[in-house]
Every structure is written in C-alpha cells, then in structure tokens.
Amino acid sequence: MKAPQTDSSAPTGGALGRRHALLAAAGMTLLPGIAMAADMDAVERLAQRLRGLEADGLDPAWYQIPPREAAYADPAGYAAGVQNAARLALQDLVQGRAAIPTGRIDIRRDPAANPIGPWLTELSTATEPVTVIERAAMLPEGAAPLKAKLAEARARLAGWTFPQIPVSGTIEPGRTDSRVPAMRERLSGTDPVLAASPLPADPNLYDETLQAAVRRFQQGANLEVDGRVGPGTQAAMNRTPENDITSLRVALDMRRGAWKPGHERRVDVNLPDFTLAVKEGDRLVLGMDVVVGRPGRATPLLATRLTTVQFNPPWGVPVRNAVEDKLPQLQRNPLALQRAGIRIFQRVDGETTEVDPTTINWRSYSRTNFPFIMRQDPGELNALGRLKFIMPNGEDIYMHDTSEPHLFRRPERAYSSGCIRLSRPMDFLVMLMEGMDGWNRPRMERSVAEGRTFSVPLRRQLPVRLLYQTAVVENGGVRIRPDIYGLDTQYLRAMERGPARPIASRS
Structure with a gap:
C-alpha cells in the first residue's frame, strides 16, 4: 500500500x-x-x-x-x-x-x-x-447480542435510582438490620410482587415477604438460594447497569482481533463463569462445572497444552498454602494435618527427612523463616482427588479431581488456591485418552481404584485456554457473570488509555 x-x-x-x-x-x-x-x-x-x-x-x-x-x-x-x-x-x-x-x-x-x-x-x-x-x-463473535444487551443496559441506567446496600455482615432471615429498608427499596424496583406487598410494622425487620423476594433475586442472579444476604448477594444487589455496561464494553473489545481457534479440539475454561468446555470449532464435545481460584489466589489467564495425566497423585503443598493455611492449623494443634495424610519434611545437610510435628515449636515460624516441606499422600482425602491433569506453564497451574465435590453444588465457585478442580474428571480423562491403545474406561477406573501413583503421557495434547469473559453469549442471549477478579475494570482503564502502537501497517 x-x-x-x-x-x-x-x-x-x-x-x-x-x-x-x-x-x-x-x-x-x-x-x-x-x-x-x-x-x-x-x-x-x-x-x-x-x-x-x-x-x-x-x-x-x-x-x-x-x-x-x-x-x-x-x-x-x-x-x-x-x-x-x-x-x-x-x-x-x-x-x-x-x-x-x-x-x-x-x-x-x-x-x-x-x-x-x-x-x-x-x-x-x-x-x-x-x-x-x-x-x-x-x-x-456475538456482536449482535452483546450490542443489544449494551443498549438495554444504557436504557436501564437512565432510570436507575435504586440505593446501594451498605456492605457488612450477613443479613439473616427473621432478624432486624438497619440495611433492610434499603434492601427492600432496591428489590421493590425490580420485583413487582414485593412492590405490591404491605410494609411490616418494623421497617428494619427482614420478614418473610422480603425473604421470598431475596430468594427470587438469588435465583435470577445464579446465587445460592438460601435467603441469607451475605457478601455475594450484597454485591449482586449493588450491581448497577453501569457495571453491566463495563462488562459488555470489555467483552466487545476483547473479542476484536482476538485469536480465533480453528476446528482443532481444544479446552476452554471461562473463569468467571466457572465452566469448562471441550470444543471442536463451535461444536461442544464435553462441558462441566469447575472450581477456580478465589480472589486472593486468582487463577491466571494463560494458554498451554495438556501433556500428561497422573493417576492417584500425591500433593506437594505449595509454600504459600503451607504458610498461610497449614501453619496456623499446626500452631493450634501439631497433629492437625495427620488426619488428612499430610506429612512434614525438612532438609538437613542435603538430606530430606520426615519430622514429628509434635516436636516442633510451630509458633516460632512464619512466612519469613518457614523451612518445611509438606506432602499429602494419595488417597480419598488428597486435595487433588484421584486424577491430576498436567499442562506446562510458569504458574504451576493444573487441573485435577477434588476431595470436596460438594462445592460444585454452589453457583459461584471461586474457592481454590489457583488450580482448576473438575466436576467430571473421569469423563474428562476418557475424552483425553480416546484412541490410546490399551486404554478404555474400565481400565482407567481400575487404575484409579488400585491406588498406585503413575503418569501417562497424552498422545493427543489438546490446547488449553484459560479465559476471562464475564459476558457470556449463548443461545442468542447474554448472561453477565460477576467480575470475580476485578479484571473488567482494569481492562476498561486500558481501553481509556488507548492503543500504544501505529494504527496502520503496510500492505
């Protein structure tokens, strides 16, 4: 040109x-x-x-x-x-x-x-x-529904006059709380049943009528429906159309010029949606719920490949987990970790030896002087469950089974220390090892049941993308998920700063 x-x-x-x-x-x-x-x-x-x-x-x-x-x-x-x-x-x-x-x-x-x-x-x-x-x-991708949702959010913002609910402790059903009038006003603006209901004699009482409205709100917001107004429900009630506008603007810009996968089978994990999807082009091969890192230990965004599966893995407790999670338990009770099969080691003169936790003054150790190594033996209590899926990256992030399956019953699932827990690990394994000689589901299940630790390189190493899309396009509509790591706000600031590159290239 x-x-x-x-x-x-x-x-x-x-x-x-x-x-x-x-x-x-x-x-x-x-x-x-x-x-x-x-x-x-x-x-x-x-x-x-x-x-x-x-x-x-x-x-x-x-x-x-x-x-x-x-x-x-x-x-x-x-x-x-x-x-x-x-x-x-x-x-x-x-x-x-x-x-x-x-x-x-x-x-x-x-x-x-x-x-x-x-x-x-x-x-x-x-x-x-x-x-x-x-x-x-x-x-x-998805421009039409995203733009329609953006127009809708701008229209809602023009008439948005609802109060913010002060963020504090959980508002329990049947209790009185000074924040209840603001909560009632907020929900009355979007819940016609509540708006038509009479006020209680005590305006601060979290009564049954308001509890029913809160449950309806929680159901619509994909929250745990329990009537308790904790941090997650408070945040959802305080979400305004302006927050939705941010998510939608970011969603549109993230998709512009983005790498578009071909028809190769791939694994996409959308962190704020707590979902994993195995796809070939636009076809869904396998989908499942996942648990991702909590905000203080956010799962990073990265692209890699799945290379190896480990059966009955041990867990080498990361230093951060050991210091922040396990050390306080040991300071309260030196035997606290034994029930979970976690053993403690120390390197002395180049040799790694197991130590008796009852002989250590744990209160003399902290983040700055912690010399111990912790390892959890394979088994039912192991934090990684029975299967570990290895994907090389600089953050030591991997996918795995879990010993806490009850977490998958919760609609919001940011609980891990950064790795990704799978709700259907055996189905995932069967898909990954499809076509590998000598392997079928019965053999995989026997290998898990035997309890022996061993690794198998995957013949087909699928690409993995850990994504962050709070605006999810599906079935012609858009669902907006919580900005669990605050990345939408960061991204919008990057948009406002603008591109630091020439706007054209030779052709």
Missing part, C-alpha cells in the same frame, strides 16, 4: 497527535488525501455513525470527530477530520483498542488474522464509507 500524502492541517495535539507520530515512524500517515471517494452527504453519514460509537462500546470522544458546524466553514477540512476519526475508529473496531496486557490480563491479539491495511484502503476509496465502519463493528 503506497504511503499517502499528509495534510499539514491535520490535528497533531494530544492522543491523535501521538498517533500521527506513530504512523509517520511506521512510514504511513492518517490521510490518504482530502479528496475522499464520496460526497459530503456520505461524509456526514460517516460522521453521524462515528458519533454513535457508544453503541459499539467505544467512546466517540477518543476520535476527535469534528463538530457538524465545521462542515459549513471548511468542508474540505471537515471531510479530512471525519476521515481521520474514521481511520482511528476503524483500527479499534477491527483489532481492538486495549492493546497492552494489563496485570493478569492476556489479550492475545492476532492482528495478522485480520490486517488493518485492506480495511483502511477500502475506507479511503468507498463511495459510502459508513458501510465499512458498520461491517467492522459486527466483526466480534
């Missing part, structure tokens, strides 16, 4: 000026020349579309769209400014705006899959350039 001529009147200040400089360094400019292959009516239609970029989760203010009045004072300059803005917006629509990984976010852009050069060429030559923007806006 030939580098076009630069218009010296093009704005160069602020973010737009920085993008001009980046383009110049890349051997390109923003303007392909003032003369667009379109008339001024087409330019105005393009400008109007750009002013409506909020519908796509973007902020029109990011693109310095010239005001409509400028079309009369300087038509050529107005056309040039509109096209500059369109090129900037087109880059963000095609390849995503938040270009730099932030914290634990791994955006995984794939610009080569959809190069921007042809799009920019088409924009500069189209007689109706607004159609180029419209097509680019629909590129993200």
Whole structure:
C-alpha cells in the first residue's frame, strides 16, 4: 500500500497527535488525501455513525470527530477530520483498542488474522464509507447480542435510582438490620410482587415477604438460594447497569482481533463463569462445572497444552498454602494435618527427612523463616482427588479431581488456591485418552481404584485456554457473570488509555 500524502492541517495535539507520530515512524500517515471517494452527504453519514460509537462500546470522544458546524466553514477540512476519526475508529473496531496486557490480563491479539491495511484502503476509496465502519463493528463473535444487551443496559441506567446496600455482615432471615429498608427499596424496583406487598410494622425487620423476594433475586442472579444476604448477594444487589455496561464494553473489545481457534479440539475454561468446555470449532464435545481460584489466589489467564495425566497423585503443598493455611492449623494443634495424610519434611545437610510435628515449636515460624516441606499422600482425602491433569506453564497451574465435590453444588465457585478442580474428571480423562491403545474406561477406573501413583503421557495434547469473559453469549442471549477478579475494570482503564502502537501497517 503506497504511503499517502499528509495534510499539514491535520490535528497533531494530544492522543491523535501521538498517533500521527506513530504512523509517520511506521512510514504511513492518517490521510490518504482530502479528496475522499464520496460526497459530503456520505461524509456526514460517516460522521453521524462515528458519533454513535457508544453503541459499539467505544467512546466517540477518543476520535476527535469534528463538530457538524465545521462542515459549513471548511468542508474540505471537515471531510479530512471525519476521515481521520474514521481511520482511528476503524483500527479499534477491527483489532481492538486495549492493546497492552494489563496485570493478569492476556489479550492475545492476532492482528495478522485480520490486517488493518485492506480495511483502511477500502475506507479511503468507498463511495459510502459508513458501510465499512458498520461491517467492522459486527466483526466480534456475538456482536449482535452483546450490542443489544449494551443498549438495554444504557436504557436501564437512565432510570436507575435504586440505593446501594451498605456492605457488612450477613443479613439473616427473621432478624432486624438497619440495611433492610434499603434492601427492600432496591428489590421493590425490580420485583413487582414485593412492590405490591404491605410494609411490616418494623421497617428494619427482614420478614418473610422480603425473604421470598431475596430468594427470587438469588435465583435470577445464579446465587445460592438460601435467603441469607451475605457478601455475594450484597454485591449482586449493588450491581448497577453501569457495571453491566463495563462488562459488555470489555467483552466487545476483547473479542476484536482476538485469536480465533480453528476446528482443532481444544479446552476452554471461562473463569468467571466457572465452566469448562471441550470444543471442536463451535461444536461442544464435553462441558462441566469447575472450581477456580478465589480472589486472593486468582487463577491466571494463560494458554498451554495438556501433556500428561497422573493417576492417584500425591500433593506437594505449595509454600504459600503451607504458610498461610497449614501453619496456623499446626500452631493450634501439631497433629492437625495427620488426619488428612499430610506429612512434614525438612532438609538437613542435603538430606530430606520426615519430622514429628509434635516436636516442633510451630509458633516460632512464619512466612519469613518457614523451612518445611509438606506432602499429602494419595488417597480419598488428597486435595487433588484421584486424577491430576498436567499442562506446562510458569504458574504451576493444573487441573485435577477434588476431595470436596460438594462445592460444585454452589453457583459461584471461586474457592481454590489457583488450580482448576473438575466436576467430571473421569469423563474428562476418557475424552483425553480416546484412541490410546490399551486404554478404555474400565481400565482407567481400575487404575484409579488400585491406588498406585503413575503418569501417562497424552498422545493427543489438546490446547488449553484459560479465559476471562464475564459476558457470556449463548443461545442468542447474554448472561453477565460477576467480575470475580476485578479484571473488567482494569481492562476498561486500558481501553481509556488507548492503543500504544501505529494504527496502520503496510500492505
């Protein structure tokens, strides 16, 4: 693509000026020349579309769209400014705006899959350039339902007047609490049954009518339906349409320019949805619920492959777990870990020897001087259960069975120390070892029952993606899940900072 001529009147200040400089360094400019292959009516239609970029989760203010009045004072300059803005917006629509990984976010852009050069060429030559923007806006997977949900959330925000419930301890059924009036007002706005019910004599009483409304709310919010208003229910009640808008804007941008898997079988884990899906293209092969890391020990976002399965694994307790979880138990009772089959070792003069926990003054140890190694023997009580699925990564994250299956009955499942617990580990194993000589489900079940620890390399090493998608598109609709790690907020800040890269490439 030939580098076009630069218009010296093009704005160069602020973010737009920085993008001009980046383009110049890349051997390109923003303007392909003032003369667009379109008339001024087409330019105005393009400008109007750009002013409506909020519908796509973007902020029109990011693109310095010239005001409509400028079309009369300087038509050529107005056309040039509109096209500059369109090129900037087109880059963000095609390849995503938040270009730099932030914290634990791994955006995984794939610009080569959809190069921007042809799009920019088409924009500069189209007689109706607004159609180029419209097509680019629909590129993200699930764009139509996500945009519809975004419009709905913006409409709800316009009339949102409900109070926030002060976050504190659990509000128990039948008790009085000063937060009950705010909770009643909040739920009355979305629950017509509660809104039509008479108030109790004591406004602070968490009565049966309000309990029923809370249960309906918990059911709709995919929370544990128990009528108790704990931290999870309080957070869900305090969620506003503005929170939903953030999730939907992030969802649209994350999907722009994202790596798109082919038809190879793969494993996708969506952390805030607590689900695992084995897919071939768009076809679901196997799905299940999972438990992921709690907020203080968040499961990282990564991409890797499953390489090995271990039967009846021992558990080498990570140092953090040993210091933060196990040491306090030992300080209260030196024999506390024996019931779970956890043994304690210490390296002395290069030799690792087992120690008697009753001979150690555990209160003399802390995070800074903890010299011990902990290991849990295989068995029913082992934290990893009977199966461990190994996938190389720098975070020592793997998938495994569990000794706490009751956690899968809970709708929100962020309880682990970072690894992923599977609700159907045997079904997962059968799928992974499909076609391996000598292996079938009866043999796998016998191997587990025998209790012997051994590992089997997988012939087919499936790719794994640990994803973070709070807006889940399914069956033509959108479910919004809790932002359990606060990554949506981080991502939105990255969008607001904007891309730190040239907006165009040679073609």
